[in-house]
Amino acid sequence: MKTLTRLDLNDARRLIAGAIRHADQIGVPMCIAITDESGNLIAFERMEGGKVTSSTIAIDKAYTAAAARKATHEYGAASQPGAPAYGINSAIGGRLMIVAGGLPVTYADAVIGAIGISSGTPAQDLAVAEAALQFWQAAS
Amino acid sequence: MKTLTRLDLNDARRLIAGAIRHADQIGVPMCIAITDESGNLIAFERMEGGKVTSSTIAIDKAYTAAAARKATHEYGAASQPGAPAYGINSAIGGRLMIVAGGLPVTYADAVIGAIGISSGTPAQDLAVAEAALQFWQAAS
Amino acid sequence: MKTLTRLDLNDARRLIAGAIRHADQIGVPMCIAITDESGNLIAFERMEGGKVTSSTIAIDKAYTAAAARKATHEYGAASQPGAPAYGINSAIGGRLMIVAGGLPVTYADAVIGAIGISSGTPAQDLAVAEAALQFWQAAS
Amino acid sequence: MKTLTRLDLNDARRLIAGAIRHADQIGVPMCIAITDESGNLIAFERMEGGKVTSSTIAIDKAYTAAAARKATHEYGAASQPGAPAYGINSAIGGRLMIVAGGLPVTYADAVIGAIGISSGTPAQDLAVAEAALQFWQAAS
Known part of the structure; x- marks a missing residue:
């Protein structure tokens, strides 16, 4: 057996609050998904x-960031035509998202969950995800 | 009717043992899937x-390598933009994997099963799959 | 944040060994799946x-037992015609299994994973799952 | 490694010819699917x-009969309300068929493929499958 650390519902609510705050600031209403470290939805x-459409995309961005322990935009860079991971975007029934907006949530060097944002441009989605993480870290 | 040859469970365990040995050597923990020649999971x-995420990806890499009798990275090369197989990666509900890490297991010029590796870079996944095949061949 | 306990790969291997031992005793070859507490496949x-067919069924029995924290046969009893959970078997794309053979693995009153068995009668599947749990508990 | 026996394309064509002959006799046009012993479609x-609708149903009846090594109507009997396998019909994304019309094809006590019939009543589907097997056996 082993032990691990996981976001709880209060963390998830705080991450969503931080995402909404930044989404309001830039004037782009978003879909916001929080998963645990295994990729299962918390909020x-x-x-x-x-x-x-962004409901599913936000959930799958968070799923990917948690379960692959990687920001979704890193997959985007690694899977351009000619790059080694080309074609990975259709894996897992298309759930593996490579567009920016999915970020792992880490604590003490371990992934404990993830956030996925969708509805804006990929750059806006990523900015909102980053702002949410900062908001959560400041409150923790 | 016809007869064919297939990996058995002992072969599958040996392939997994060989994969773990190399994964440990390079320090990258992997998901390892072994299928029979029809693409059905053995171990x-x-x-x-x-x-x-790599659980499904490893299983689908092995499925592709067995059932299409081709290394997954060969599909990657054949499906770049402009190439004839462009877009094949989303076929079969996304199960057709084109990223390196899936290799057929052959015996007497016939495909008798496959191995699929995922969690590292595609190059690491492929190296572990190749090491597993060598380990199995040495023991057979 | 919260902490939780999870089966590791050694636990999974021991559960499989216990399942095989009992399956051999009753002479019924089985498919055996072990998931973590979130329903994701370990071995x-x-x-x-x-x-x-039992590969998918075993995996989905373990998924159901872990993620719903319930023996699959309990869902069978609760979903007979006229009962409140009638029809639950087709939920989650058919992954929610209500046939005997899926059991949670618990430790200190928490579900830390699950085992799913398929290929025999439901009673045989359940007996093998129970024997696997006893084998694992004796070794822990 | 192990060896196994499998239907070839000539067998599959002969099974289809036998099915069509009986379907014509009873005046019910049918969908006819032949799979190998792993449940993969041959013809x-x-x-x-x-x-x-019967195209998918015939394919899934043959898949079930091959991969579970059991006539589909046996699952129907075993999964009535209150019976142990109740609810099995939605397994594997609904591919596990429990309605009559799927039969394994056996040779020397081994399942080497299967036939699935659909478009008539379940009794008609089963009768056509049985007639196809007899036609194939007589010719072999």
């Missing part, structure tokens, strides 16, 4: 105006 | 630290 | 003669 | 007038 909110 | 292990 | 073996 | 024909 989700679609802000007023968030896209319906 | 699987997720090493401590192997990625959750 | 799998299809014994010589285990059924191909 | 398929939808007779003029066969149902579109």
Whole structure:
């Protein structure tokens, strides 16, 4: 047996609060998903105006960032045509997301969950995910 | 009717043991899947630290290598933009893997099963798959 | 944040060894799947003669027992025609298994993983799962 | 390694010919699927007038009969409400068929493939599958 650390629901709520705060600042309503370290959903909110397609995309960005322990945009860079991971985006029934906006949440060098953001440009999605992490870290 | 040859469970265990040996040498914990020649799973292990996303990816790399009788990275080369097999990666619900790490297991010029490795870089995954094949061949 | 306990690969191997021992005693080759407490696969073996359909079924029995923290046969009883959970068997794309053979693995009152067995009758599958748990507990 | 016996394409064509002969006799156009012993499709024909839904159902009946080494109607009997395998019909994404019309093809006590029939009543589907097996056995 082994022990591990995981986000709890209060952490998830705080991450969502931080994401909403930044989304409001830039004026882009977002879908926001928080998963545990295994990629299973803890909390989700679609802000007023968030896209319906982005519900699944945000959840899958968080799933990928948690379960692969990697920012989704890193997969984007590694899977361009000619690059070694080319074609990875359709893996796991298309759940493996390579577009920016999914970030692992880490604590003491371990991935304890992830956040996934979708509805804006990939750069906006990533900025909101980063702001959410900073908000959560400041409060922890 | 026809007769064919297939990996048995002992072969599968030996292939996994060879994969773990090399994964330990390079310090990258892996997901390791062995299928029969029809692409059906015989055995699987997720090493401590192997990625959750890589469970499905390793199984699907082995499935592809067995059932298409081709190393997954050969599909990667054949499906670059402009190449004839472009877009093949999303076939079969995304199970057709084109990233390195899936290799057929052959005996007497016939595919008798396959191995799929995932969690490292594609080059690391392929190296572990190759080492597993060599370990199995040496023991056979 | 919170901490939790999870089966490791050695536990998974021991559970599989215990399952095989009992399957050999009753003369029924089985598919054996071990997942972590989140339902993600750790290890799998299809014994010589285990059924191909049972690979998925064993994995999904373990998934259900872990992620729902319940023996699969308890869902069978609760979902008979007229019962409150009637129809639950087709949930999650059919992954929610209600046939006997999936059991949670518990430690200190927490679910830390699960075992799923398939290829025999449901009663045989359950007996092998129970024997595997006893074998693992005796060794722990 | 181990060796096994499998239907070849000539066997599959002969099984289809036998199925069509009986389907014509009873005046019910059928979908006819032949798989190998692993459940992978070898040949398929939808007779003029066969149902579109029955294409998938015939393939999945053959898949189940091969990969579970059991007539599909045996699962039907074993999975009635209150019976041990209740709920098994939704397993494997709904591919596990429990309605009559899927039969294993055996040779020397081993399953070497299967036939699946659909478009008539379950009794008609089963009768056509049985007639196909007799036609194939007589010719072998």
